Amino acid sequence: MKQEFKKWKTDPIDRRDFLKKTGGIMGLAMLSQLPFGSFVLADNQDFSFAIIADTHIDPYNPARSERLRTIFNEISNTKANFVLHVGDMVEAGFAEEYQEFDKILPAELKGRVYGVPGNHEVRWDEWAGELYEDLFGESQYSFDHGGIHFIALDPTQLLQEPGYFTASQLDWLEKDLKKTGVHTPVVVYLHYPIGNNNYYIINENKFFEVVERYNVRAVFTGHIHREEVWKQNGMTLISLPAAKDSAVYHWVEKKNAANGSPILAIYHAEINGSSPSGKTLLVEILLEGVKPAQFEKPKLVHFTGPKDASGTGSLHVELSPKSSIQSVQYQFWPEDTYAGKNPGDWQDLIPAKSSRLQWRGNVHTSDMALGVYLLQVRVTNTQGEFWDEFQEVSIDKSEGIISKSRMNWVQELRSPIQSDLIVVQNGASALVVASTMDGEIVTLNLDDKGKTTWSYKTRAAIIGTPAVNKKQDRIFVGSADHTLYALDTQSGSLIWTCKLPKPILGTLHYIETEASGIVLIPVGRMIAGVNAETGSLLWSTQIEGLSAGKPASDGRFAFIGAGDGKVRALDAATGKVIWTKPLAIKDAPYRTLLYSPWASKAAVLPKGPNDRQLVLVGDVTNAYALDCATGAEVWRLKGGFLYSSPLILSEPEPLLILADEWGKVFAVEPATGVVRWMITTQQRIFNASPVLANGMVYVTGVNGLITGLNPKDGSVVDRYHFSTGYTYSTPASLGNILFAAGQDGKVRAVTVNARSL
The missing domain is CATH 3.60.21.10 (Metallo-dependent phosphatases)
Structure with missing residues (x-):
């Protein structure tokens, strides 16, 4: 069944109307479109x-x-x-x-x-x-x-x-x-x-x-x-x-x-x-x-990982007789750099006494987590030209013994995965649900080494994370093809679709109701509520700024941050705006957007004293705890909390685990905002949120490093470098297994290990 959108409130900037006003293509057609x-x-x-x-x-x-x-x-x-x-x-x-x-x-x-x-x-x-x-x-x-x-x-x-x-x-x-x-x-x-x-x-x-x-x-x-x-x-x-x-x-x-x-x-x-x-x-x-630097390309790059507790490996580079060598160096891709420049931590190799074409050196890895890394070898000639050769290498030796592989299985989907992974039950089996930027949603069977159970292809990217109803028999998927899909969890068959006026970029949120449930959907500059049983539109509300984050709900209200610098509370049943809280209003639309909660993953916090309930939203400067009923600010925490959702721990007492974009992880009392502990991890963190696995908190760095933390004091109990690609996806967990994915399109099942550092 296809549910067409109807009676949408007017978008302030309609794409097709804009194109008409500007003369269509504006005369800027690409060469590929010319005669x-x-x-x-x-x-x-x-x-x-x-x-x-x-x-x-x-x-x-x-x-x-x-x-x-x-x-x-x-x-x-x-x-x-x-x-x-x-x-x-x-x-x-x-x-x-x-x-x-x-x-x-x-x-x-x-x-x-x-x-x-x-x-x-x-x-x-x-x-x-x-x-x-x-x-x-x-x-x-x-x-x-x-x-x-x-x-x-x-x-x-x-x-x-x-x-x-x-x-x-x-x-x-x-x-x-x-x-x-x-x-x-x-x-x-x-x-x-x-x-x-x-x-x-x-x-x-x-x-x-x-x-x-x-x-x-x-x-x-x-x-x-x-x-x-x-x-x-x-x-x-x-x-x-x-x-x-x-x-x-x-x-x-x-x-x-x-x-x-x-x-x-x-x-x-x-x-x-x-x-x-x-x-x-x-x-x-x-x-x-x-x-x-044509002749500076190495004929051979051979890396041997460490074989004992010293953490020392070796590197051998063989060059062409035509090369004009000034230096041969190596480094691992800089782990602390994200989308920036870095002079590097280059180490020199030494030519063999017997041949100027053979260069060797020891590679020290004792301070590196186990896992996979990108090794970079640079050969520079006498003219200052250079050739960079790359090799993905594995560091898997620890404490003088061969470590049991922590990678249980890897499934290659060949398309970037930007949305979070989720685990759902399919009868007696558990499935990992992954969504790709090619528009495919895939379920992987955990009882069969992650092999595909079923997949469904939409017509555009799936960026936000799908939602699942309480019975876990339906998965709701928002696609950039303007469509919300309801799929059967067991078979992947289509139940209904709902057409929307813009690409769906944000994460969906499911609200359980006595009747049929509501799916909250950020759509461009508005939020919509859709009947989870039929796919029919219940309401739509303009929010005047891009929202590509995640709404939250306390059952009565829905909360959403947007690119106009504001947070709104809406009646979850009708979409009526209850209150609006400005967080970042600047002197121009771009600056307001930059500092706004446009990508905030809102979360309703456990009730505090006097039965007061708060909603947490973030931007690039602070996390804000707002009163759900009024929007009044109760506390704030300084940091870049725009992209990550808090992990809420309930035992032995309520605690929030927050990750900011600079790699800092905070444990915070939800009622007061008091920080219990804070630790800085080795990589920046974008989009990926903290998760709980085997009793420990795990955070995912943007350059592929997962770090396990003790929730009591924030001490590091585990590290594993699972990818050499960007990672924006929150892992899912089941027992002592983390399921992690990234822009390289691979889903990995990794054993967590609090004893391996």
């Missing part, structure tokens, strides 16, 4: 183009608009064949920001500006990429021009800050390069800088593996708002300065050098006042012949 016959130049023909980065257009900041207008006006008077934009075109992905961008773009450049999204287009995107695609076309595409193959990559992650290359994106890249061939020069552009000391894409090694067999010569990026050039893994990589800060861009000319070899000449162009820009040569890139 190639009229566009592609012959092989080896000279041409020019411009590149812009990080304009961050915001109607509330007219200086940025003026800088971009200055750049566009100059470029429109040149012979530029096209303009590339490497992302962060706008500040927060608001429709009015795209409208401002359209106003700035001169008619001469319409249809000639081609871009990729940055994190600012996706971090708070209530349309889940739909508005961007309507305006600009596909976010990942390729085209040929003047003998060069151009590839636009989009490793952005919806509602997240850094980038990640999914398996499907890498498959697409591999196929595209295969069609291009190994001789055609290739230029890649994306938002995040890759390589060097940039750690914005945790699986950048997968990109390097795919492209190394092809003639990829240049990579253009933005994001860091600085101009940098480095030569690595056969390529010249360039990050651009931010056009939001000054009228600056890069001018690129494809031409022949004095010796007749084709090159790309990259110029720094900066406009001061009314004078034309002065163009300064930044770097010239050869399009054929030997590639940078």
